[in-house]
Amino acid sequence: MSHSAAPIEMGQGPGAARHLRQAATFVAPLVVLFLCWPLLVSAFGVDARVFPGVKAVFAAAVESVSDGSLLAHVAASLGRVAAGTLLAVVVAVPLGVAMGVNAGVSAFLTPLFRFFSVLAGIAWIPIATLWFGYGFGAITFVIFNAVFFIVAYNTLLGVTAIPMRLRHAAASLGASRLAMVTEVLLPGALPNIVTGIRTGLGFAWRGLIAAEMIATNVGLGYMLFVARDFYRTEVIVLGMIVIGILWLLIDRLILAPLERATIERWGVVQRA
């Protein structure tokens, strides 16, 4: 079929095929796991209170979709992640740029940011509930912290990694301070910023589920935790599947391509 294809299609063909193959390689083990699950459950006669069968989980999915509860949990969780992440990026990027242009400030703050980057996430839950009470505030705060420190630190790294000659070139062409930020520092740091957002969101997603188990009455984490009280293992497993799939979708379909695109365009010269 390829011998009659136009040159441009010949160029795309192998690429598309490779993407498909990569996706298949990624999905195949999950499919195997899914197929083994009912066999194992029936072969060992596992009690539904220990681990649910496929049918029970499917029924739970149908029920929670039709009564709207799953959508409400997903919406609550995604909304918190979006709010916390957005807020964190909006604060962290300008701060990271401001720190990056001042060698003294960046040298002083780098260890602090590294410390809080490692700490970020679940460790903030207790103090967040003390400060904000239970609910949106505490959980958004946890997500904010998970994203904020990593993105600020990565922005700082990105700005300091921009070769001085690029800043000199822009300055000698008449760039103002503002233009230096928008035309050189931000685009130069963009690959690092995107990497920071991806890493931070990974922590934020885990932190979110943990925080929702403790500090709220709606959301995927809450859904799991409350199901435990009623031995509804099928709801727990459904929630776990949804949490995993949602993250894979966010990461594979949004964050990873974004990161690849910025690094390919921006990073080649800078990292070489």
Place this chain on the structure above:
Amino acid sequence: MKSLTLRNLHKTYFDPAVGTRVTAIQDVSLEIGPGEFVAVVGPAGCGKSTILNMVAGFLPATRGDIIVGDRPVKGPGRDRGVVFQNFALLPWKTVIDNVGFGLKMRGIAKPERDRIAMEFLELAGLSHAAERYPNELSGGMQQRAGVVRALANEPDVLLMDEPFASVDAQTRMTLQEELMRIWGERRHTVLFITHDVGEAVFLADRVVVLSKGHVLREIPITIPRPRG
């Protein structure tokens, strides 16, 4: 075109490796007339790039004056266009956006600056590469873009910091000839830094020999152009 004057220029800095202050530039005075092409040559570490960095405003002078026309230099500015050894094109901008960058900084609207940038790209034989990104270009093409980026901003003085040192010998000769053609048409005031005596003699009206931070000799080159 304006003149460039360096008067009793000094640069000392603290060298942590030696533990004392080191003199990089010692009492350098130089007068470059409007439209004159002056090359500064010297071995590595003689301070020639330090001079250019001070003239460009990237590095403060310890003592002395740098004057363009009648205005003293305070920091980088668009009156002095700089061509860098490693091109220093912005990797996230296309070639035409790099060349139009100075025009954008002056608030010139996109269609007009694209038109001007395209003229300069044609001057450098680069119009076919206008929409490409720097990392897709050879070193020689990148430096052609680097040269016209500086020219498109209409500087009073052109500062060139070993601009052809990181391209191969064949490309270097071509670039030198192209620079002569463009300079012949436009007669910029040029301060050209190089370690290559042959290059200095081929290009310049006057060659300044620098050694250990001070001017050893100034040699007018009277060979008629075109040379080679």
